[in-house]
Amino acid sequence: MxxxxxxxxxxxxxxxxxxxxxxxxxxxxxxxxxxxEKKRYTEGWSEDTWEEEMDKHPFFMKSTPEDGALSPLAEGLAKLKYDPEENTPLELAANYKEDGNFNFKHKNYRLAILGYTEGIKQRCNDAEINASLYNNRAASHWHLKNYRSALFDSEKALSFNANHTKARIRAAKAALEVTKYDTCIEHCQKLLEGESKDKEIVELLNTAKKKKQQQERDQRRKERKNEKDSEQKDQVIKAIIQRGIKISKCDDEDDIDLSKLEPSLPGAQDAIVHIEDGVLRWPLLLLYPEFQMTDFIRGCPENVPLLNQLEQVFPAPWDEENKYSCSKINVYFEGYDKMPHVIDPSKNLGDLLVTKYYELKAGTPAFFILPRGSVVERRFLESYI
Amino acid sequence: MAADPLDELLQFLKPEARIDLRHIALDHLVGLSGTEEGITTLLSHDKIIQSIINLTDDKIEEVAKNALLILVNITANPRGVIELLKYKSDGNKNIVKLCIGYVLNPEKKDADAAAMILSNITRVETELESILDAFLPHLNDILNAYVNINFNKKGSNLNFIGPMISNLSCCHSIRKWLTEENPHIPLIKLLPFCSYELSNIRRGGAMGTIRNLSFDPEFHDFLLSNDLELLTYLLNPIMGGEEYIDEEMDTLPISLQYLPKEKQRENDIDIRKMILETLNKFCMRRKGREFLRDNGVYYVLREYHKWETDPKVRLACENVVDILIQKEDEVGAEDLSAVEVPDDMKEKFEKMDEDYIQEK
Structure with missing residues (x-):
């Protein structure tokens, strides 16, 4: 025109x-x-969605976009609010705190923590605002169940303002959650020093005291158990030395320790030799070379004949021809001379363990069982020649 | 003429007398107060007594100390206490007020002697009600001095406040004070001293106070309330590092479960006896018996009995066990203290107890 x-x-x-x-x-x-007029105005906000649109506009938005990207306008506004050149540390800290509070109110605790953290970073010299920043961050952590951080921040808040009651209450509660009962008790007692006899605090204090007692009891119980265990172990080793049982890989008596007595069979570690009323109880391994089968028996007393254990396992389910019974077998062990030695199973287990050439391997007495006079037995013996 | 030598001493006991003379005169009197006859002699010279009382506040610490020591000796017997209560100091205070002032003064070097005098005086039950008024305004301060082991700055440990509080707790008003909030319950502060290792006097004071409270059924409900955990303090001294099977262990107060092996029992026989007397009192009423049973007291006593060698305390222990091992229908009475025992039976029982103690 x-x-x-x-x-x-x-x-x-x-x-x-x-x-x-x-x-x-x-x-x-x-x-x-x-x-x-012929074509409708389409670039504006529609009547249906204007609220949504308004929320997206930097001027009006109530929360930052979920993808975290800020429009240039929002960035500019942010700069105005957060630029260190435009604001004093105190103003900045207050701005960030406001920011954090906003997010806190909307239960965006993680964002709130970021806000408070930025505020704390300003290191402004106003104790009140620092106490408040730490206290609010503690509250955010509390809601996220980060109790350790909540405790830390609450105590930090108290370092700026020792009379910050909310911070102290939170410190006490968080301390309870992280099982620092002494800390909890201390805070409760400080809270109760004031005239107010808050029932909640009294209860908190009592809970902490009870839990502390429990914790101490459990600790004592554990100590006593450890003591007992190590006593047991000493007794076992002493008994083994007394009996004169030779342990493989042990040069002399001082060399014996329980790690050398642990059964090496998978899952059988807890079957380790133990002592009851002065009687050693051994794990026992029975091997049947013919069928490549084994039996593992726990807690065999040393003062009982090996035969008694054999009677328990026979008849074996795999022994379809009924070749294995106490009267039809020979029992061997492999000595430290790498040779098989036949033994008399009617002897006590303890006596067998001190037979000449006997050496205890992997803490588990092991015996080979073969049908007497069988081909399998001959082959077994020949394999050693 | 044969003037009484004590009257001659009097002039040296005046505050304005020469220090060394005051010293020597008092030294002599300390020696004199060491014997019964000496005390009788002293008590017959009211002017001497008056001078001694005045010298308890002498500027020379050595003099004040000796003056107090004489009073300790005099109050060791009840007659001395009764006599002494008739006097007043220069400042028109009676001996009780005077000593309370010394005890509560952190700068008083010989506060211990003053505490001993008070412990001696309060032991005389007939005089207790009459001197109580002097204590009432200072109860919280006295308790504070008791629980605060560094209260005195001049090296007095004030352990004798313990027996003093224990003696005072023979009065109902003191028992009431001990168990009521103001703003804290005094007894709660006292309890930890049941296991105060450094002094069996201080420890015995705490235990004696509990025992005195237990003699009054009015306080049983309070004493056995769960929050107080009194049983923990009572049983701890008579427990060692013995083992219990788990089911028994679980019934004990939690702080007493799985005590370390090296745990030692109370070495003071009087304190052990007080504990058993207290437990016995709790056995008087059904509620108490059930409470003791629920908290494994029987198991503790069973083990303790194996250890105790003194026949008197063993008997006291058996008396409690005898009640606890019975079921309630076997006990057959809500309140054992209300059961009337005929005199002839009483005698018989006492004779049995005598014999038991003799046997050992």
Missing amino acids: SEEAPKVAKQPMTDEERLALCQKLDKELDDFIDSL
């Missing part, structure tokens, strides 16, 4: 001319508007 105007403006216009031009321009404008 404006392009046409300069061309006709060389000479002064007559009134008619001016009038005609006005009419022409009006007409053009009308035409333009008419042409606009």
Whole structure:
């Protein structure tokens, strides 16, 4: 429109001319508007969604976009609020605190923590605002169940303001959660020093005291158990030395310890030799080379014949031909001379363990069982030659 | 003429007398107060006694100390206490007020002697009610001095406040004070001293106070309330590092479960006896008996009995066990103290107890 105007403006216009031009321009404008009206305005916010749109606008948004990206306008605004060049540390700390509080109110505790943390980083010299920043961050941590951090921040808040009751209550509660009962008791007692006899605090204190007692009791119980265990172990070792049982991989008596007596069979570690009323009780391994089968028996008393154990395992389910019974077998052990030695199973287990050439391997007495006079037995013996 | 030598001493006991003379005169009197006859002699000279009382506040510490020591000796017997209560100091205070002032003064060097005098005086039950008024305004301060082991700055340990509080607790008003909030319950502060290792006097004071409370059924409900954990303090001294089977262990107060092997029992026989007397009192009423049973007291006593060698305390232990091992229908009475025992039976029982103690 404006392009046409300069061309006709060389000479002064007559009134008619001016009038005609006005009419022409009006007409053009009308035409333009008419042409606009034909298509609807689509770039604005629709009636249905304006609230949503408003939330997205940096001026009005109530929370930051979920993807975290800020529009340039929002960034600019943020800069105005958070630029260290524009604000003093105190102002910044207050701004960040406000920010944190906003997020806290909307239960965005993680974001709130970020806000408070930024505020704390300003290291402004106002004790009240620092106490409040730490206390609020502690509250956020509390809601996220980060009790250790909640305790730390609460105590930090108290270092800025020792009379911050809320911070002290939270410190006490958080201390209870992280089982620092002494700390909890201390805070409770400080809270109760004031005249107010808050029932909640009294209860908290009592809970902490009870839990502390339990904790101490459990500790004592554990200590006593350890003591007993190590006493047991000493007794076992002493008994083994007394009996004169030779342990493989042990050079002399001082060399014996329980790690060398642990059964190496998977899952059998807890079957380790133990002592009851002065009687050693051994784990026992019976091997049947013919079927490549084994039996593992726990807690065999040393003063009982090996035969008694054998009677327990026979008849074996895999022994379909009934070749294995106490009267039809020979029992061997492999001595430290790497040779098989036949033994008399009617002897006590303890006596067998001190037979000549006997050596205890992997803390588990092991015996080979073979049908007497069988081919399998011959083959077994020949394998050693 | 044969003037009484004590009257001659009097002039040296005046505050304005020469220090060395005051010293020598008092030394002599300390020696004199060491014997019964000496005390009788002293008590017959009221002016001497008056001078001694005045000298308890002498500027020379050695003099004040000796003056106090004489009073300790005099109050060791009840007659001395009764006599002494008739006097007043220069400042018109009676001896009780005077000593309370010394005990509560952290700068008083010989506060211990003053505490001993008070312990001696309060032991005389007939005089207790009459001197109580002097204590009442200071009870919280006295308790504070008792629980605060560094209360005295001049090296006095004030252990004798213990027996003093214990003696005072023979009065109902003191028992009431001990168990009521103001703003704290005094007894709660006292309890930890049942296991105060450094002094069996202080420890015995705490235990004696509990025993005195237990003699009054009015306080049983309070004493056996769960929050107080009195049983923990009572049983701890008579427990060693013995083992219990788990089911028994679980019934004990939690702080007494799985005590370390090296745990030692109370070595003071009087304190052990007080504990058993206290437990015995709790056995008087059904509620108490059930409470003791529920908390494994029987098991503790069973083990303790194996260890105790003194026949008197063993008997006291057996008396409690005899009640606890019975079921309630076997006990057959809500309140054992209400059971009337005919005199002839009483005599018989006493004779049995005598014989038991003799046997050992």
